[in-house]
Amino acid sequence: MIRVTNVHKKFKDLEVLRGVDLEVKDGEVISILGPSGSGKTTLLRCINFLEKADEGEMEIGDRKYSLKYATKKQKLEVQRKTAMVFQLNNLFANKTVLENVTIGLTVVQKMNKADARRVAVRYLEKVGLGDRLSSYPAQLSGGQQQRVGIARALALNPSVILFDEPTSALDPELVGEVLSVIRQVAEEHITMVIVTHEMAFARDISDKVVFMDGGVVVESGTPEDIFLNPQKERTVQFLQRFRQVGEAVK
Amino acid sequence: MGKLFSVSYFGNVIPKLLSALPSTIGIVLASLAFGLVLGFLAAALRIRGGPVMSRIAAFYISFMRGVPLIALMLLVYFGFPQLMSFLGFEAGSWPKYPLVIASFALNVSGYLAENMRSAYLSVDKSQFEAAHSIGMTGLQGFVHIIFPQAVTNALPSVGNTVIMLIKDTALAFSLGVVDIMGKAVLINARNYGARQVEIFVAVGLIYWAVCFVLERILDLLEKRGRKPLRLG
């Protein structure tokens, strides 16, 4: 279980998060939707301390953390319990595909090499890249790179996987393969928080949808609640833009 | 026993050293002027010369960059008069400054040639095509479009080369030139070796200050040069 409360974050004079609360139960898949600049990515990055929030508290399981005053040790603790899939994959350029997945296991989790390799191979096969173990990221397509990133996150067996717009930087024809892998992961009831623009996808796989705009959570609920029965004006306006997508895929 | 560092002596020696600043600056400017001409020629021949000339230019550039400055200085300063004496001229007294400046100019021309060559090569090929497409001849295109851009591109590396040159001229004293370093060595000899640290720290700081000022000027020029290109 992850819960963040009252998260505030300012970038210079721009207040990007104005008091956001979010709760994710174990095994839940949550999608965060919203226009650019709504703070969704920032929220995610505050959770794993890639950004330092100005205010806010976080609970993971039975541990409590202050988002602002967390010590280096606490931050490391949280980063070891979470994993992130980035928009620009951020695979380690000087490591092979296999090494990209094993390095977290051997260096951070202190697994021995043989076990780490077994785990890594299992997840890489799962995402469909079992045959590219000794390739380097530069030799893979964007979609393949992103799938390695997902395997890297999965292999760490984290309490939650954070997805930061995982398909936004991909060529359209590569989006599908990544989405289907994410769907697979969701079906196994791994706790996930996904920031995305893929409306139909979010609607299909999420247990809960959160709509953010202007640094606050405007509305949240089940996919049916949000997509079919939006309560707030802003939600309606946002969904208008994606109406076609919604109707076409229904 | 004495002070670790006599600030008063340090303060005294600075103006004495600065009196030789014109000499140093003169050497740098003269070396730079000739070096730019030679370097430009070498770069031009390297890029546009025929197979023979460009090979020779490449060798020239490689040689000037590969030979240690001191070795080149000694070669020019002692070797040139000897060469002249073979050809029948008097081996006697050749003026010091021109020989020293010549060796600095040769050395720096190698580095400048490379700076200019890579700056020229870094101008996008499409610029050439654009110039042709509006009917400019090769020369017009070069003068109006390519050269100005190459100059802007070259500024950082040429600036660094000039800074390198300034520090390199400190070697001139070894051939008896009385520039800043030469003056320092004279003062040091007159002092029988007392307070050496103060003297040479002062020398170093003067060079450092000159380089510092030049670096700031270069930064400003770079920023100015980039303004028109930024809106592209």
Added chain:
Amino acid sequence: MRLDTQFMLDSIPIILKALPVTAFISVFSMLLGGLLGLLIALIRYYKIPVLDRLFRVYVSLIRGFPLMVQLYLAYFGLPFYINMYCQSVGIDNLAKNIPPLAFAVFAFSVNTSAYVSEVFRSALDSLDKGQREACSSIGMTSFQTMAHILLPQAMVAAIPNLVNLFLGNIKASTLAYMISVHEMMGVAVVLANRAYNYLEIYIVTAVIYWLLCVLLERVFARMEFRFSRYKVRV
């Protein structure tokens, strides 16, 4: 053209006999300076308080002072302070026992360290920021991040510049003859002064150094090619 070519050829082995000294100065000062430079670069990369500022000044001064000045400061200044210290504790002047070679290597190492630190600093800065974030996201410590991911990638970017610095060190080693170190240039000067064969000797010397540089450039170029075949850069 009364160029004594036999003399030129004869002088080659004599000069080359001092090649080990030149090599020692260049390699040693590159290693020492390189390690120190890397350390300084890391300190500045992590912005360690006090030390960051201190080394910024250090790098600026070292890169601003001519190398000859640094050499003289080491050769004249260090013995002066060592002597002062010895006198104050009442022991014999230790500086007498230190060979000029040591002062030369010291000065060159310090000089190299400043330039190496800038090479590493810009290499580290040129790395994709996302690599560091990815390391954080899986819970790596700063040390692990640097050791496994950042430094290896920075090395690839730094190597061409480090090679240039090394070649520069070889050429700079010629200055050492001015503080009585018997490396190749020093031997050449002695030979040339013996019978006024300046042109012959200095041509030979210039060519020896030039060939040395060209040779090493080719060797390093081939090594870089082989090395980059294994690692594909993003």
